[in-house]
Amino acid sequence: AQSVTQLGSHVSVSEGALVLLRCNYSSSVPPYLFWYVQYPNQGLQLLLKYTSAATLVKGINGFEAEFKKSETSFHLTKPSAHMSDAAEYFCAVSVRGYQKVTFGTGTKLQVIP
Amino acid sequence: EAQVTQNPRYLITVTGKKLTVTCSQNMNHEYMSWYRQDPGLGLRQIYYSMNVEVTDKGDVPEGYKVSRKEKRNFPLILESPSPNQTSLYFCASSPERLGGYQPQHFGDGTRLSIL
Numbered sequence: 001a002q003s004v005t006q007l008g009s010h011v012s013v014s015e016g017a018l019v020l021l022r023c024n025y026s027s028s029v030p031p032y033l034f035w036y037v038q039y040p041n042q043g044l045q046l047l048l049k050y051t052s053a054a055t056l057v058k059g060i061n062g063f064e065a066e067f068k069k070s071e072t073s074f075h076l077t078k079p080s081a082h083m084s085d086a087a088e089y090f091c092a093v094s095v096r097g098y099q100k101v102t103f104g105t106g107t108k109l110q111v112i113p
Numbered sequence: 114e115a116q117v118t119q120n121p122r123y124l125i126t127v128t129g130k131k132l133t134v135t136c137s138q139n140m141n142h143e144y145m146s147w148y149r150q151d152p153g154l155g156l157r158q159i160y161y162s163m164n165v166e167v168t169d170k171g172d173v174p175e176g177y178k179v180s181r182k183e184k185r186n187f188p189l190i191l192e193s194p195s196p197n198q199t200s201l202y203f204c205a206s207s208p209e210r211l212g213g214y215q216p217q218h219f220g221d222g223t224r225l226s227i228l
Contacts, residue, residue: 009153034216043203043219051214090155096214099144099163105155
């Protein structure tokens, strides 16, 4: 079975500050990991994905995430928050050859001017 | 433009009145799935389909039906809706039949209110 835990349902940062959104996963086999972003009244869009190549993954809009097997983590970071980053972010896990993708409960990011 | 299209975007209806939410994708994707999103619970999978005429239950299938008669369409059917099915629903598709490796493409969502 696979699962993902997102710590913090709400995160607030000041504009220009570091963004850190936490995701820990559980999987009995090597996982595929994803971060999606959801803007108000829209569907989810892919930010980045880890599929067993480089452990540091760069995504769109300046976001990146690092896969740390020893910590079973895949935290999302951005060096400098922008007002347009305010959205809800979802971490998701899947495994090779298995059709199920499991999503976390989401973290709402607020960016304060 | 590659997209997943859901209709309607918003619907308010009453308990027991059958409804269908349509989902269509123009990317020739094998895998399609329905999710519901509720506050504090994230996205939970309702049903998924790996190919035409192949569907299976997700985590919360009770009260829902689906069909996959054509590759591009995957409607979600609520035969007798109840208030606990009030939620935000998303359809998604992926090029990979097993759905695990490739990211999913999501529709814009359907907000259902069952009174």
